[in-house]
Amino acid sequence: MKFLVTTATVVFAIATTANAQFKCPAKDGQYEDPKQCDKYYECIDGIPQAKLCPDGLVFDPLIRKRNKCDQPFNVDCGDRTELQPPQPKGVCPRLNGFFAHEDPTVCNKFYNCIAGEHTEIACTNGLHFDEFSGTCVWPDAAGRQGCKQTLNTLKDGFTCPKEGQKDANGQLVVHPKYAHPTDCQRFYVCLNGVEPRDLGCQVGEVYNEESQRCDAPENVPGCEDWYKDDPAQPAKPQKKNRK
Incomplete structure (x- = not known):
């Protein structure tokens, strides 16, 4: 009697052999493969069934929920260094x-x-x-090499200084502030030292570069008369050049 050996028969035989090599613990559940991080076994009644996480994810036996596949940076694979072949698509090196x-x-x-x-x-x-x-x-x-330097520029041309800003103790200021060159009421804030924001003091106040806060005009040299020419409409002060 001859037997017809099909591809499905070969795959089943290989899978059966692989499953036979894994011994299920006494308790049913999902268990990691000892060598492959994105492979695991579903044990039911002591019988293992080999399964794979979706391409790009790996198996974490410590997760309590049913789906134990997670992002690689969240999982300590240890000696389970092998992975399934990648399935790239477009700009994705793996599907997930x-x-x-x-x-x-x-x-x-x-x-x-x-x-x-x-x-x-x-x-x-x-x-x-x-x-x-x-x-x-x-x-x-x-620690990446060859990165393009991206400069963030506001509409008026302001960019955050590369050298940053230090406080009285010589420590680098995380979100440094800078006075506007021509408008006493306005100032800039550089978030994390690199992302500029154009801000302004409330009407009646000007920015004090020394104290790094909004202040009364008389306390800021060169801005004492900032609101003098338009007392009737303080909400729309006439712009002047800072001295």
């Missing part, structure tokens, strides 16, 4: 996960891939994407 921009010089953008569909996300200005943590971090922490 957070991945750096395909242009290695673009460090402030990354992709969130879900089932092969991607969404481009930009980091907060001044930060770089780090694949090891799946988050945006300071450039020094990301």
Whole structure:
């Protein structure tokens, strides 16, 4: 009697052999493969069935919920270093996960891939994407090379100074402020030292660069008469050049 050996028969035989090599614990449940981080076994009545996490995710035996597949940066795979072959789609190296921009010089953008569909996300200005943590971090922490420097410029041409600003103790100010060069009422704030914001004091006050806060005009040299020419309409003061 001859037996017809089909592809399905071979696959079933291989899967059966692989399952036979894994011994289920006494308690039914899901258990990690000892070598492959995105592979696990579903044990029912002591019989193991090999399964794979969606491409890009890995198995975390410590998760209490039913779905134990998670992002690689959330899971300690230990010696489980093997992974299933990637299934790239478009800009996604794998179907699921957070991945750096395909242009290695673009460090402030990354992709969130879900089932092969991607969404481009930009980091907060001044930060770089780090694949090891799946988050945006300071450039020094990301350690990426060849990144383009992105300068954030307001409509009036202001950009945050590269050298930053230090306080009286010589410590770098996280969100430094700078006086506007021609408008006593306005000032700039550089968020994290790199992202500029154009702000203004309330009517009747001017920005005091020395105290780094809004103040009465008489306390700021050169701005004493800022509201003098328009006392009847203080909400719309006439602009003057700072001396």
